[in-house]
Amino acid sequence: MDTLSYKTISVAAEKVTKDWVVIDAQSAVLGRFASQVASILRGKNKSSFTPHADCGDFVIIINADKVRLTGKKMTDKEIISYTGNPGGQRITTPRDVLAKHPTRLVEEAIRKMLPKNRLGRRMFTHLFVYAGEAHPHEAQQPKQIKLS
Numbered sequence: 001m002d003t004l005s006y007k008t009i010s011v012a013a014e015k016v017t018k019d020w021v022v023i024d025a026q027s028a029v030l031g032r033f034a035s036q037v038a039s040i041l042r043g044k045n046k047s048s049f050t051p052h053a054d055c056g057d058f059v060i061i062i063n064a065d066k067v068r069l070t071g072k073k074m075t076d077k078e079i080i081s082y083t084g085n086p087g088g089q090r091i092t093t094p095r096d097v098l099a100k101h102p103t104r105l106v107e108e109a110i111r112k113m114l115p116k117n118r119l120g121r122r123m124f125t126h127l128f129v130y131a132g133e134a135h136p137h138e139a140q141q142p143k144q145i146k147l148s
Contacts, residue, residue, distance in 0.1 A: 011048045016055040018126075020142035022135070025106060026063040028147065029070055034109035036147050037061065041114060041123045054119060058126045060142055065102035065131040069094060102131040 021040065025033060039045060043055035069077070074095050081090045097105050107129050114120035128137065 009048065011050045011053060011055055013053045013055070016043070016048070016053065018055075018057055020058045020060065020137065020140040021145045022060045022062060022142045023145050023147060024063055025061050026066040028067055030067050030105065030109055033067065033147065034106065034113055037127070038110050038113035040145075041110070041126060052119070054122055054126075056123055056126060058140070058142075059128070060135050060137050061106060061127070061129045062133055062135055063131070064106040064129045065098060067106055103129040 023037060023040075037059055040059055041056040043049050043053075043057070046055060049055060068074075075093055077094055079092050079094065079097060081092075082088055083090065094105055107127070110127060111120075111124050114123050128135065
């Protein structure tokens with residue numbers, strides 16, 4: 001048996017080809033949608049996936065304000081933040097977050113599914129989230145992807 005054919009390929013970050021993809025978030029369930037997008041940002045959908053390299057694609061998400069949550073999570077789920085000051089703990093619901101900042105709910109869900117290190121922070125900069133249909137990235141000729 002030829003063992004050289006089973007060698008693990010590790011792709012250098014400079015040799016990775018990055019594509020631009022557009023994903024429509026309309027009526028998508030937030031958690032399932034965020035995990036699939038995080039996988040594309042990491043590059044796990046490619047055969048040349050390397051865990052220590054940024055080999056994911058640039059992702060543009062449109063209609064982020066039309067994402068949905070199952071059950072009563074839209075009103076009953078609590079999002080807790082802390083300002084850093086004494087008595088600065090703030091509790092809000094996803095409905096309030098969508099009303100004030102329509103893209104933040106999707107961004108935070110995806111960011112929390114990426115690695116918690118330098119590489120994850122760099123991967124997050126390749127994500128572009130927009131509340132409506134329009135986006136300013138037509139020059140990159142992004143491909144439309146339909147997630148299941």
